Amino acid sequence: MRAIEVDDVSKRFRMYREKPSSLKQRLLSGRVRADDFWALRDVSLDIDQGEFFALIGHNGSGKSTLLKVIAGILRPSEGLVRQRGRLAGLLELGAGFHPELTGRENVYLNTAFLGLSHRQTDAVIDDIVGFAEVEEFIDTQVKFYSAGMLMRLGFACAVHVDPEVILIDEVLAVGDESFQARCLDRIRTFQAEGRTIVLVTHALDLARQLCDRAVMLDHGRVHALGSPEEVVREMRMTILKHDLEYAREEGSREIEILSGALLYGVDPLDGPLRPGESVTIQVDLKANEPVDDPVVSFALHDGANNFVFGGDTARQHVALGLLDGKRRVRFELGPVPLTGGQYWVTLGVHSRDNARVYHVQDQRYSFEIRQVEGRRDQTFMPVAVEVEEL
């Protein structure tokens, strides 16, 4: 049975140049100028009962708007949403927390919004307080709480309610690692209990691991809908394309980089590399005029744009000689000692003394290395273990 049916839903926001917010202005200004902005366009999808469904997409793609329409906070401009069963929307943690009230009072207020009666909250209040780890402060006004405590208390309230349909907007990214792990545990329990969960997230791996199905929105339209593997793959594709459009290039172009590629065992779109696997950087060159003794180089930067590693043909004592026509250069990088994250590859062709730069593609290619769950390694080393009887 369907828990949520979204049928040709569009949502238009009116972007007022200057919105008349008073009667006086309304009476004096006559017609109001407004531009239309379609946050959702002809979105249709069905979510079955007991399904764990992910909404992914770039910022501004309409994910959160769709969630709000399903939750009944926003009204669709066109189309129809049909929803069955008790619904709790976790669009913001601790919505409605009041600074003057104590933690305990705020818990009762917050769980009431999520559909729990006073008596039901009585039954779970100890669990909530324990989950949030605020036992000593529960009878203190929340204005004295730290941001982390507030967040934890908000999440604890949210995961102790008893809805049939749960909408979660990007709230899983709170707290430290152990708290996050407990949140995920709780979500898995919800899933096992057969509750319907709709999750908006930027964490693509999380979506792929947890969800039954996913949809990717792009500019308010459904871009991909189906198994999380396919949708996440599609999302990665568009991220790559998006990156290409913004990559910087420079150089005098006596030699051009025709293409660069990152080769590794697994299909690059099939997901990230694991630490310790090897990568090959392949560069195809074309000389527009004969050039003697060019040098090809590469550099790796991490997600925070720190230089990680670089190399070139000269350093490896490889001379390309006179380049005329096309040439392919391969850098084979051994077991990669890097840990989880996104890495960017810059490719360049230049003269041996660096005086002339023929062509540079700045951080145009990227690959991702998966963080092994539960590990906090800064680097990767292959480890061999030997055990012998003494």
Added chain:
Amino acid sequence: MTCAFRRAHAEGATIAATADVIERTSEPPRLRLRHRVRELWSYREVLLNLVRKELKVKYTGSVLGAIWSLLNPVVFLAVFTFVSKVLGNSIQDYAVFLLAGLLAWNLFAVSLGTGAQSVVANSNLVKKVYFPREILPLATVGVALVDFVLQSAVYLGIITLFGYGFVLAFVWLYPLAIVAALVFTVAVTFWVSSMNVRYRDMQHLIGLALLVWFWLTPIVYSARTVYTTLAEKSWGALAWRIYLLNPMAWVVMGLQRALYHSADAEKVLAPFSVGHLAVGLLVAIAAVTALLYLTWRLFFAMSGDFAEEL
């Protein structure tokens, strides 16, 4: 669409009895009273919690807390008894007369004043959480109602203590008047709170309107005086009729008749018998209930767009 809805509803009913199907369309929602009342009832905890929160916030940080609210009628009684004794007022037991109407007026005026901002002030909730939006103006009325009940208890306690007492033949008008006042308060609060979302100067307008309205209602002066003054004028009969269109006038006249019975009460109270007042109040209740239906419908239709407008 209606057909599809019925089918879905029937299907839902056979498979899971608890699973209500909720439809959200581009149409402004139409108020279906029974359905909506059930929905509000299921959110009663939110209403109670919000009222509790407001009261708590209002009185935390003050030494006497809710006592402040109780002191109000005591001080009023003392001051006005003293002033009218010293200055000499044409109305005997003036404090008793004044508070009979004033407390109910405060319920109305405070609800409107704070109720106008109820949706706007809670914009973070409205934008992030789903709940029936009626809860917000209802909570402000609830807070005013708690104050009203406390103050009325003090007021009624004091007049009993000082031997003023009640007359059974009149006092039954009291609940009628309170019902009329309450329904009217909720109706107007629904209207101002939804209008204030779109036009923020509503709250200032309300302040002015309440000032004028206060003096158009026989709270501090005698309704009989108005009647006799108007009777001398050629247009007086019409003006008197217009004067009586004000539901709060009936509420206040009813309350004064129910509680005020000094020796020369007939010179002060409105020129209506108890029966006449009862009928007037019943008509008022019918009228304000109809008004409540209209403003509720308006509120409900507009509430779908609150999250966007804020």
